Amino acid sequence: MSRVAPLLRAPLAGILLAAFAFALIGPLANLALWSVAERWYTPYKLPVTYGTRYWEQVFRPTGDAMSSLGTSAWIAVLTVIVALALSVPAGYALARLKLPMRSLFMIVFLLPQAFPSVAIYINVARIFYKLGINGTVLGVVLVHAAHGLVYSVWIAAAAFAAVDKDLELAARNIGASPLRTFFTVTLPLAAPGVIASGIFVFLESLDEFTGTFFVGVPQVTTLPLLLYNAAMGGNYQVASITALILLVPSVLFMLFIERFLRADVLAKVGA
Amino acid sequence: MSLSPRQLALLLITPGLALVAALFLYPLCFSLVSAFSGPEGGFSVQAFGKAFELYSGDILFTIVIVVTSCALTAVAAVAIAGTLTLSENPWVVGTLRALYRWPLFIPFVVTAQCMRTFLAKNGLMNNTFVSLGLMEPLQAVSYLDWRGIIITFVWKQTPFVTLLLAGALASLDRATLEAGRNLGASRLRVLIELALPQAMPTLLVALVLTFVTMLSVLSVPMMVAGSQPTMLTVDMAFRINAYGDYATANALGVITYLISAGAAILYLRHGMAKESAP
Numbered sequence: 001m002s003r004v005a006p007l008l009r010a011p012l013a014g015i016l017l018a019a020f021a022f023a024l025i026g027p028l029a030n031l032a033l034w035s036v037a038e039r040w041y042t043p044y045k046l047p048v049t050y051g052t053r054y055w056e057q058v059f060r061p062t063g064d065a066m067s068s069l070g071t072s073a074w075i076a077v078l079t080v081i082v083a084l085a086l087s088v089p090a091g092y093a094l095a096r097l098k099l100p101m102r103s104l105f106m107i108v109f110l111l112p113q114a115f116p117s118v119a120i121y122i123n124v125a126r127i128f129y130k131l132g133i134n135g136t137v138l139g140v141v142l143v144h145a146a147h148g149l150v151y152s153v154w155i156a157a158a159a160f161a162a163v164d165k166d167l168e169l170a171a172r173n174i175g176a177s178p179l180r181t182f183f184t185v186t187l188p189l190a191a192p193g194v195i196a197s198g199i200f201v202f203l204e205s206l207d208e209f210t211g212t213f214f215v216g217v218p219q220v221t222t223l224p225l226l227l228y229n230a231a232m233g234g235n236y237q238v239a240s241i242t243a244l245i246l247l248v249p250s251v252l253f254m255l256f257i258e259r260f261l262r263a264d265v266l267a268k269v270g271a
Numbered sequence: 272m273s274l275s276p277r278q279l280a281l282l283l284i285t286p287g288l289a290l291v292a293a294l295f296l297y298p299l300c301f302s303l304v305s306a307f308s309g310p311e312g313g314f315s316v317q318a319f320g321k322a323f324e325l326y327s328g329d330i331l332f333t334i335v336i337v338v339t340s341c342a343l344t345a346v347a348a349v350a351i352a353g354t355l356t357l358s359e360n361p362w363v364v365g366t367l368r369a370l371y372r373w374p375l376f377i378p379f380v381v382t383a384q385c386m387r388t389f390l391a392k393n394g395l396m397n398n399t400f401v402s403l404g405l406m407e408p409l410q411a412v413s414y415l416d417w418r419g420i421i422i423t424f425v426w427k428q429t430p431f432v433t434l435l436l437a438g439a440l441a442s443l444d445r446a447t448l449e450a451g452r453n454l455g456a457s458r459l460r461v462l463i464e465l466a467l468p469q470a471m472p473t474l475l476v477a478l479v480l481t482f483v484t485m486l487s488v489l490s491v492p493m494m495v496a497g498s499q500p501t502m503l504t505v506d507m508a509f510r511i512n513a514y515g516d517y518a519t520a521n522a523l524g525v526i527t528y529l530i531s532a533g534a535a536i537l538y539l540r541h542g543m544a545k546e547s548a549p
Binding site: 013017020021022023024025026027028029030031033034042043045046085086087089090092093094097098099100105108109111112113114115116117118119120121122123124125126127142143145146149153203206207209210213214224227228231232236239240243246247250251253254 | 293294305366373378382389402487530
């Protein structure tokens with residue numbers, strides 16, 4: 001690069017950037033095109049007829065997509081409740097209390113993400129089948145919560161660690177009980193981080209495919225499974241529209257993550 | 272309350288640990304026991320014999336795909352993060368920074384669906400090349416095979432590795448890098464010889480996580496590539512859904528644990544070599 005004449009440098013950088021933009025945006029553009037293509041076949045480079053017929057089909061109140069969207073959202077909300085109910089106490093203990101073997105516990109929460117998961121899920125499905133909770137919302141929620149726990153516990157621990165200890169001491173000095181101090185001082189101050197971890201878990205649950213594929217079938221059809229079924233059934237329009245619905249929260253989160261996770265909390269994640 | 276702080280801490284963390292134990296550690300033991308059990312119970316490696324007999328090609332295929340994808344992801348991440356850190360052109364840096372993060376939170380299923388259409392024989396990629404005159408229409412081929420899986424993995428994972436690497440590069444001592452530049456080293460040389468060695472631990476952690484992620488993804492090989500050869504995740508799902516054959520599926524599972532353990536050991540050995548170096 002250094003030997004390239006300075007005159008050639010700018011055009012070269014421009015071409016490389018354009019190629020990079022094409023590689024990044026091309027696949028998404030193709031998806032968007034398919035969602036509004038009513039007819040598209042070879043040798044046509046662009047859809048033959050455009051229309052919103054498939055959007056109407058997907059958003060019909062009685063359609064599969066709306067019920068899948070409902071199922072997905074319901075499962076994600078329940079997963080957040082379960083994950084936060086477990087991770088707020090665990091995060092507080094990891095950040096504030098004298099916990100023996102603290103780093104070992106931190107790693108235990110990471111394990112479900114650090115192992116190839118398919119082999120785990122097939123056995124979870126087998127265990128759930130014996131318990132009679134395979135193919136139920138409860139089973140899927142438990143799987144999603146275990147998977148998302150590393151985010152919620154680690155971020156909650158970081159959020160509690162970032163709370164100024166002096167403020168808690170001040171509350172205790174003027175006579176507040178430990179429990180009251182927690183609910184009126186510590187938790188409100190850690191709330192942005194805890195909410196961020198909840199959003200993380202919500203998205204993880206919304207996007208989760210492999211666990212639901214083994215544990216949820218055939219009764220629980222979330223959006224990713226609907227997308228998979230539509231794609232494998234050759235219905236590219238419904239698959240693309242479902243994919244676009246799933247893209248919305250992901251892209252919003254990518255754009256706003258820095259607002260939710262303050263730098264002082266982010267620096268303490270995993271520590 | 273008569274609890275000591277220690278007991279209280281354990282009490283607070285127990286429910287979370289219990290969930291991980293029930294839904295990860297117990298199934299993990301289950302998979303190990305199932306993989307090493309014979310048809311009539313008792314210890315046996317019969318399932319591994321069957322797994323190697325039927326799927327040795329797919330085991331190799333999986334390793335090649337994952338290693339190649341990780342290598343290409345590393346190259347792409349170093350190129351992007353390096354440009355972000357060392358480029359003197361604010362216009363290039365701004366565009367790159369605005370673009371590179373987009374795939375970060377896009378789910379694998381959605382990525383797979385994008386690539387299924389984009390990389391097809393008459394997909395947008397080939398059509399664009401033909402329209403730009405880079406290719407004759409008859410030369411268009413479908414990339415929906417091993418190449419498609421690698422492209423999808425690299426596309427999806429590069430932002431994650433880049434994000435971590437760019438963070439590590441940004442926290443380096445600027446003065447050393449400037450000194451290298453002042454002594455006449457090219458930016459490429461400063462990146463490879465000065466900046467990258469210091470950011471290596473972060474890059475390796477990101478790559479190990481990427482490696483395990485790629486070994487866990489079921490949707491991409493199922494949706495992007497045909498049925499043969501395929502990755503071990505698809506073979507496991509097939510053994511279960513078609514035959515209810517848990518022994519072979521779990522043997523394949525243990526093989527994927529071993530492959531990811533291989534990556535982890537390489538990482539740890541690098542870490543130790545680093546520590547023992549003068």
